[in-house]
Amino acid sequence: xxxxxxxxxxxxxxxxxxxxxxxxxxxxxxxxxxxxxxxxxxxxxxxxxxxxxxxxxxxxxxxxxxxxxxxxxxxxxxxxxxxxxxxxxxxxxxxxxxxxxx
Amino acid sequence: xxxxxxxxxxxxxxxxxxxxxxxxxxxxxxxxxxxxxxxxxxxxxxxxxxxxxxxxxxxxxxxxxxxxxxxxxxxxxxxxxxxxxxxxxxxxxxxxxxxxxxxxxxxxxxxxxxxxxxxxxxxxxxxxxxxxxxxxxxxxxxxxxxxxxxxxxxxxxxxxxxxxxxxxxxxxxxxxxxxxxxxxxxxxxxxxxxxxxxxxxxxxxxxxxxxxxxxxxxxxxxxxxxxxxxxxxxxxxxxxxxxxxx
Numbered sequence: 001x002x003x004x005x006x007x008x009x010x011x012x013x014x015x016x017x018x019x020x021x022x023x024x025x026x027x028x029x030x031x032x033x034x035x036x037x038x039x040x041x042x043x044x045x046x047x048x049x050x051x052x053x054x055x056x057x058x059x060x061x062x063x064x065x066x067x068x069x070x071x072x073x074x075x076x077x078x079x080x081x082x083x084x085x086x087x088x089x090x091x092x093x094x095x096x097x098x099x100x101x102x
Numbered sequence: 103x104x105x106x107x108x109x110x111x112x113x114x115x116x117x118x119x120x121x122x123x124x125x126x127x128x129x130x131x132x133x134x135x136x137x138x139x140x141x142x143x144x145x146x147x148x149x150x151x152x153x154x155x156x157x158x159x160x161x162x163x164x165x166x167x168x169x170x171x172x173x174x175x176x177x178x179x180x181x182x183x184x185x186x187x188x189x190x191x192x193x194x195x196x197x198x199x200x201x202x203x204x205x206x207x208x209x210x211x212x213x214x215x216x217x218x219x220x221x222x223x224x225x226x227x228x229x230x231x232x233x234x235x236x237x238x239x240x241x242x243x244x245x246x247x248x249x250x251x252x253x254x255x256x257x258x259x260x261x262x263x264x265x266x267x268x269x270x271x272x273x274x275x276x277x278x279x280x281x282x283x284x285x286x287x288x289x290x291x292x293x294x295x296x297x298x299x300x301x302x303x304x305x306x307x308x309x310x311x312x313x314x315x316x317x318x319x320x321x322x323x324x325x326x327x328x329x330x331x332x333x334x335x336x337x338x339x340x341x342x343x344x345x346x347x348x
Contacts, residue, residue, distance in 0.1 A: 010197075040331035053182075066284065094281035
């Protein structure tokens, strides 16, 4: 049930912001501070989410095979690999490290 | 060719069409982006299944939310035990950038008011990028429509296949599939880290997100990490009083 509540809120919220952009007069969101914030907010959220999903299990900080997988994704990004290859590298390396390390 | 005929009905000889691009070139670019990114629905389906989200729930998210980063954030937060409100808040904040895409697209595409509620669903990173790259309104409308259609169809199809596949193989962690989510976030984040401001925000968010993780309820540390954005802006503003360069 909790999952459906979260899904419902996300559906409504994400659609509302998309529609708002098309409907509001251009001036309303054009203030420089608002624009700078909207560009930086995803940076902060994505950085925090990447770190949490790599180095934690729920409430504990851990260092496991996912760190090796993320490092592989980072190398793939530096080599300008396509999106799916980046994700694939992370998955394969994580599985390999788990298979080797138990 | 069929797709070209089924475009938006803009007059063929509109002003600006002279230096506009051939429709075939616009369609080819749009399909390229739509197919490449649409296939990433696999990664979402797999991640959702790994996070304990049902196949139906994963498909509803792709059909009705249709903005990738928000979808990944939501299932990630739910997997970590976040409550529905903090999980949805993180997804919502990630989706706010789409409002700014809509602002630019509404002037560029000049859509009739009746079409806007429908078009709004497709206002995302990729459709905006393709539309803004076009030299005239007709090409922009065509690019937006074709990219949106290709991406929407493929994203939903591959979400279903990914979720079914991950469910079929059972233990998604043994296959390393729990690394797909963070790898996606890294791939989305990397191109944004252009200046020291972006890097400072990312570094501060990382410290806040991990630092508060052991002591606060799941989902809350990500929202605190979001404060890195205004914090860095404020510090920058204090260093250079005329810091509002746009």
